[in-house]
Amino acid sequence: MNKYIFVTGGVCSSLGKGVAAASLGSLLESRGLTIRMIKVDPYINVDAGTMSPYQHGEVYVTDDGAETDLDLGNYARFTRSTLSRANSITTGQIYQEVIRREREGSYLGRTVQVIPHITDRIKQRIRAVGDESGVDVTIVEVGGTVGDIESFPFLEAVRQMVHEAGRRNVLAVHLTLIPGVANGELKTKPTQHSVKELREIGIQPDILLCRAPTPLPDELRRKIALFTNVDHDGVISAYDIQSTLYEIPLMYHKQGLDRICLERLDMEVPQEDLSGWEHVVEVVTGAEKTVRIAVVGKYIELSDSYKSVDEALIHGGVANDVRVELVKIDSEKLDQDQESMRRAFAGIHGILVPGGFGGRGVNGMVAVARFAREEKIPYFGICLGMQVMVIEYARSVLRYEDADSTEFTPDSPHPVVSLLEEQVDVKNYGGTMRLGLSASRLLPGTLVRRIYGTEIIHERHRHRYEVSNAYRQQLNEAGLLTGSVTEDYSLVESLEWKDHPWGLGVQFHPEFISKPVEAHPLFQAFIAAAGTYGEQRAGDADAG
Ligand code: GLN
Numbered sequence: 116m117n118k119y120i121f122v123t124g125g126v127c128s129s130l131g132k133g134v135a136a137a138s139l140g141s142l143l144e145s146r147g148l149t150i151r152m153i154k155v156d157p158y159i160n161v162d163a164g165t166m167s168p169y170q171h172g173e174v175y176v177t178d179d180g181a182e183t184d185l186d187l188g189n190y191a192r193f194t195r196s197t198l199s200r201a202n203s204i205t206t207g208q209i210y211q212e213v214i215r216r217e218r219e220g221s222y223l224g225r226t227v228q229v230i231p232h233i234t235d236r237i238k239q240r241i242r243a244v245g246d247e248s249g250v251d252v253t254i255v256e257v258g259g260t261v262g263d264i265e266s267f268p269f270l271e272a273v274r275q276m277v278h279e280a281g282r283r284n285v286l287a288v289h290l291t292l293i294p295g296v297a298n299g300e301l302k303t304k305p306t307q308h309s310v311k312e313l314r315e316i317g318i319q320p321d322i323l324l325c326r327a328p329t330p331l332p333d334e335l336r337r338k339i340a341l342f343t344n345v346d347h348d349g350v351i352s353a354y355d356i357q358s359t360l361y362e363i364p365l366m367y368h369k370q371g372l373d374r375i376c377l378e379r380l381d382m383e384v385p386q387e388d389l390s391g392w393e394h395v396v397e398v399v400t401g402a403e404k405t406v407r408i409a410v411v412g413k414y415i416e417l418s419d420s421y422k423s424v425d426e427a428l429i430h431g432g433v434a435n436d437v438r439v440e441l442v443k444i445d446s447e448k449l450d451q452d453q454e455s456m457r458r459a460f461a462g463i464h465g466i467l468v469p470g471g472f473g474g475r476g477v478n479g480m481v482a483v484a485r486f487a488r489e490e491k492i493p494y495f496g497i498c499l500g501m502q503v504m505v506i507e508y509a510r511s512v513l514r515y516e517d518a519d520s521t522e523f524t525p526d527s528p529h530p531v532v533s534l535l536e537e538q539v540d541v542k543n544y545g546g547t548m549r550l551g552l553s554a555s556r557l558l559p560g561t562l563v564r565r566i567y568g569t570e571i572i573h574e575r576h577r578h579r580y581e582v583s584n585a586y587r588q589q590l591n592e593a594g595l596l597t598g599s600v601t602e603d604y605s606l607v608e609s610l611e612w613k614d615h616p617w618g619l620g621v622q623f624h625p626e627f628i629s630k631p632v633e634a635h636p637l638f639q640a641f642i643a644a645a646g647t648y649g650e651q652r653a654g655d656a657d658a659g
Contacts, residue, residue, distance in 0.1 A: 117246045118380045119285045121273045123257045123318070125309030126292040130326045131363075133186035135290050135353065136256040137193035138364040141392070142373035144194055145364075146385040148251040151244050152190040153202050154183070155237070156258040157265035161207035172419030176577045176627055177202070180551025186256060188423045192430075192630050193364070197248075204240050206265060212236055229268050237272040252380070261289075262312050274317040282321070283381045289313060289320035290353070293327040293335075301327055303339050310343040321379055322349040322372070330354045348375055359399040359429075361631050364392050391632040395433050402438040406645045409463045411483045413476035415445040424469045424497065427629035431638030437646055446479030456486045464652075465493040465617075465645030468500030470577070470624065474523035481507045493617040493644040495637070498578050501620025502532045504610055505582055508595040513586075522580050531586045534579065535606075549576045553601070555608040555623065561598040562611045562619055566640045571602065574623035582607035582622075617644035 122136040133154070140150045160166060163174050164182030175188040181200035190196055213236050217227045245253030257273065259266040277285045291306040306325060313320060323345050325331055331339075331352040340347045351370045356362045367373070368389060377384045408428050414420035425441055432439035442463060449459060460466070466487045468480050480500070484507040487494035496504050502520055509518035509531040517524075520532035552573050557564040564570070582590075587607060591597055594613035599621075601608060612618030621637065629635035 116280065116284050117242075118252045118382065119241070119245055119276060119280070120252060120254045120288055120376060120380075121257060121276075121285070122254065122288045122290060123261055123270065123273070123313065123320075124259070124290045125261045125313065126305045128260055130290055130292055131353075132256055132258075132290045133189045134193075134360055134363055135288075135324055135367075136254050137186075137189040138367050139288070139372060139376065140190065140194040140196060140254050141364045142368050142387070142389075143252055143254075143376070145368075145387045145389050145392070146373065146377075148382075148385070150194060150196055151202070151248050151250050151253045152187075152194060152196040152198070153204065153241060153244050153253060153255045154186045154190075154258060155204045155241075155255060155269050156184055157206050157263060157269060158258075159207045159210070159265075160205060161211060162203070162205065173422045174577070175423065176550060176575050176624060178552040178575065180575075182550070182577070184258070185419060185422050186258075188426075188627065191627065192423075192426055201240070201244050204237070206268070209233055209236050209240070209268075230271060233268045234272040234275060237269060238276060241272070241276070251382070252376075261309055261316070267316070270313075270316050270318060277318065283379070286322065286376060286379055287313075287318050287320045288322045288324060288376075290324040290326065293325045293331065293339075295328045301329070301331065301335060303335065303342065306339060307342045310345075314344075320345055320349075322351060322375065324351050324353045324367075324372075326353045326355075328355050359396060361392060361395045361399060365389065365396065395631040398433045398436055399429065399438060402432070402436055404437040404646065405440050406432060406435075406437045406464050406642055406649060407440045407442060407462055408465045408467055408642075408645060409442045409444050409460060410467050410469060411444045411446050411449070411480060412469050413446055413471055415443045421469045423624075423626040423629070424467065426631070427626040427635055427638045428467065428642065430629045430631050430634035431640075431642035433631055434634035434639040435642050435646055437642065439642060444483075446476035446483065449479040449482065451479065451482040453486075456482065460486065460490075460492070463492065464649035465495065465641060467495045467641070468497070468503055469626075470498035470500065472499070472522075477503065477506075477520075477523055481510070485511055488612055488615060488618060491616055491648075493641060493648050494612075494615075494619070495617075495641045496620030497626065498622060498624060501610060501622055502580060502582070504595065504612075504618070504620040505531050505586075505590065508590055508593065509586065512593045512595070513589060520580055529586075531583050531590075532580050533583045535581055548579050551575055553623075555599045556602050556604065557599045557609075558597060561596065561609075562617070563598040563609050563621075563637075566636050572599075574621070574625055575627050576623050578622060582610070616648065617641065 124132045162182045172185040175183045179199045183203035336350040480503040509515045515529040518529035518531045519527040521530045598609040598611045609621040625635045625637045
C-alpha cells in the first residue's frame with residue numbers, strides 16, 4: 116500500500132511549512148527510505164513563472180522546465196526526491212485540466228463540480244506521483260492556511276484520501292503557531308482553533324508541529340494534546356532555531372518525528388544516519404573562518420528572492436569548512452564612483468550577481484562587474500550576472516559605450532546580448548524562454564572545465580536572451596573568453612575573464628541543484644577562491 120503524509124498549516128502563513136515537510140523527507144531518507152515530495156498551491160496561477168519575486172520569492176525551475184514555487188527548492192536541498200512538473204500542483208492547473216476535459220465532452224453531459232470532479236483530479240495528480248513512482252512515502256505539502264477559501268478543495272481531497280486509504284496509510288501533520296505574549300507566556304488558543312477548523316473539514320491531525328519561540332514545556336504539550344485529540348507524543352515542539360535552517364531536521368529527529376510517522380504508518384523503523392546533517396550544522400555554526408560574499412541584485416529587500424543562490428553559497432562554505440556571510444547590496448542604490456564602490460565592497464571576499472529580468476538596477480551591476488574585474492575580486496555571474504559581464508566588457512574594453520542587451524535597449528547600436536531571432540533576423544519567432552535542463556560543452560583549458568572535470572554537463576536554464584554571436588569573437592580576442600557552449604557550439608553558455616583569479620559567468624542556474632550535503636562544484640570553487648582572496652588581502656594588510 117502506498118503511504119502518504121500530508122502537511123497542512125494553520126493560524127498564519129510563513130511558519131516554515133515547506134522546510135518542515137522537507138525536513139521530514141530528509142529524516143525518512145536518513146533511514147534509507149525512498150520518498151517523493153509534492154507541493155500543492157491554492158493559487159489560481161497555473162505556475163509561479165509569472166509571479167513577482169517581490170511577492171512570492173524566487174521562482175524555482177525543475178529539470179523539465181517547470182517554473183514553481185520556491186518550496187520545491189527546499190525539497191531539492193533537503194531531499195533526493197526527483198522533482199518535475201508533476202510535483203508542483205496549483206489550483207490553476209487543476210481547473211484548467213478539468214475545464215479542458217469538460218470541453219472535450221469527457222464528463223458525458225454531467226454537471227461538473229468541485230466535489231467530485233476537482234477533488235478527483237487533485238487526488239489523481241497526487242497519486243500519479245506517489246503510486247506510480249513506487250517510493251516508500253510521498254509527502255504532500257498543502258500550501259495556504261486552513262480556513263482559506265482557496266485551500267478547501269485540496270483539504271477535501273486530503274480528507275477523502277485519509278478516508279479511502281485509512282489512517283495506517285495516510286497521515287495528517289499540521290503545522291501551527293504557539294505565540295508568546297508579552298510576559299513570555301505561550302498561548303495555545305490559536306492552535307486549538309486551527310485544529311478545530313481542520314476537524315470541521317473532517318481531518319483529524321495525527322501530529323502537530325507547534326512553532327513557538329522556545330521549546331514547549333511538557334504540561335503545555337499535554338494540554339494541546341487534550342484539546343486537539345492528538346496523542347501526547349505527536350505534539351512536537353518546533354521551536355525557533357537561531358543558527359541555521361539545516362538544524363531543523365535534527366530538531367525534529369530529537370523529538371522522534373520520523374519514528375512516530377513510520378510507526379503510525381505501520382512501517383519498520385530502520386536505523387538512521389544523520390552524519391551528513393550533523394556535519395553541515397557543525398560547519399555553519401562552528402567554522403573558524405568566515406568568507407564574506409556580496410550578493411548584488413535588485414530584489415534585495417526581500418530575503419527569499421535569491422533563496423537558492425544564498426543557500427548554494429552557504430553549501431559552498433560547508434564544502435570548504437568555512438562560514439559564509441552574505442552581504443546584500445541593492446544595485447539600484449549603489450553609488451558607482453570608485454570611492455563609493457571601494458567603501459561598499461570593503462571587507463568583501465567575493466561578489467555574486469544573480470539572475471533577474473528587466474533593466475532596473477542593471478547599470479549598477481555593470482559597474483560592480485567592472486569593479487570586480489579591475490580589482491581582481493572573485494566574481495560569479497549567474498544568468499543576468501553573466502550578461503552583465505558581456506555588457507561591461509563591451510563598454511569598457513571594446514569601447515562600445517552604447518553596448519547593451521536588447522532586453523534593456525531594444526535598438527542598441529551594439530546589441531551584445533540579444534534574442535536569437537534578432538541575431539539571425541527572423542521576426543515573429545516568438546521570444547520564448549529557454550527553460551529547464553540542457554547540455555553544455557566545456558571547452559578545454561578553461562576554468563569551468565577544470566572545476567567540473569568533464570566535457571559535457573547538464574544544467575537548468577531560465578532565460579530568453581543570449582550572448583550575440585556577432586560579438587563572440589571580438590569579446591574572446593579582447594579577453595572575455597568563452598568557457599562553454601551549447602553541445603552544438605551554437606550558443607555561449609559561460610564566459611570567464613582572462614588574467615583574473617576567478618571571474619566566471621554562466622548562462623544557466625547551478626544554484627538550483629546545490630545541496631548542503633553536496634555543494635555544487637561551481638559554488639564550492641567560488642567560495643574557495645573567495646577564501647584565498649580574503650587570505651591574500653589579510654596578508655597584504657599585515658605586510659603593509
Ligand atoms: N533577463 C535575462 C534573460 O532573459 C536573464 C534571465 C535570468 O537571469 N534568469 O535572458
